Amino acid sequence: MYGLVDCNNFYVSCERVFNPLLKGKPVIVLSNNDGCIIARSNEAKALGIPMGAPLHLYKTLIKKNKIFTYSSNYTLYGDMSSRVMSALNYFVPNIEVYSIDEAFLSLKKFNVQSLQDEMFKIREYIYQWTGIPVSIGIGPTKTLAKLANKIAKKKSSNGVYILTISNQLTHILNGMNLEDIWGVSKGWGDRLRSIGINNPMQLQQANPRQIRTLVSVVGERIVYELRGESCLTLEEVVNKKSITVSRSFGNMINDKESLKKALANHAARAAEKLRYQDSICGGIYIFIKTNRFREQDLQYSNSAIINFDELTDSTTIIIEKSFKLLESLYRSKYNYKKIGITLLGLRQKSKSHLDNNYIIQGNLFTHKKNQQIYMSKYRDRMKLIDEINTKMGKMTIFHGSQGMIKNSKNIQLETGKWQMRSSYKSPFYTTNWDDILKVS
DNA sequence: TCTGGGGTCCTAGGACCC
């Protein structure tokens, strides 16, 4: 079973820890520059304030109802987040920190009978230790755990809900909207409805292949996950694959020097984050934008990428290269609202010794029309492939020509274990070789 | 007048290789 722990109204709850008078009162937290409303207490939600709403549209409502309003304090929220996560980790050894306020749990080692009591206990302790209230949803797949969490948030559940494959699930899926399912947006919901799939139950019963043609392998996975067949595994790896720092300006900016100043700051912050996770980057991406909400203004949005000759974590180099890109993007006739930088091609610094440990290069599994797995090119792979296929039994994992092997990195011998990157072409995949053997 | 910031993954298609 999987669990999903979600902090209730996280940013608001953080503010409440340090100001208990806010309990029971309507509270909202604002984005950078106090532009948008990005967190709401239940009381504020009840007053009809939507997520992400621009503040200026709700000024009168806020005044009238005496809603407590806070600028965001990300340092505080980040710190509270790590407290919650380590408290959680104390009870559950295998967790995936999914976002600042959410974590997936692997509950394989827990006794199913006592699961509910255990979860109530964990919830209680987290509140005691951190002051943050959480909801816990449990299900046989990540997608169903997500769904269970939604139900756990309702008053009648007392913060914990366990979802199993049962008539109850059928009932629940029938009564929900497609968009209540993790991974289904309004866009996909519309596409699904256009072929007569109107609720999650109908999606669960749909032909996976048909869903795939409509919304890609990602949608196909959702179908299986709703059936209780796990396609998504716990990803405990923490390192980011890209790092972005961007901000909107309070006032619009026209001159190049001010843009450079902002960009240098963002680049320095990004490089800091990069070093913090002990990585080096292979290139950068820069973008600038005018204010898209001012339709009367001339609009301009542009970006550029540069790949470095050598991987680096040096602030000076990153700033220097970002200035070069800015030169190519800057046009003096526009007023700019936003600028940002993304570091690309991240690699683990301390693991770079693995580069010498390639065992196999090239394509391993290929999906042939006759559904067979075969070896593509090199004779000396044959033995190994045979062995792998034997162990895997009936389970076939295949992939297309891309992605699986980037720089021959998909299979590495590390501390005596086979590890494998995910297969993008099969709805079932795992990143852990042990899991593959277990499944087979 | 005022509208956030930071991520991941998948697909299509071009260039190139055997």
Added chain:
DNA sequence: TCTGGGGTCCTAGGACCC
């Protein structure tokens, strides 16, 4: 000289998430 089939690598753009 002509041709077919298969594989790799890379990027842009478009989805989705919190």
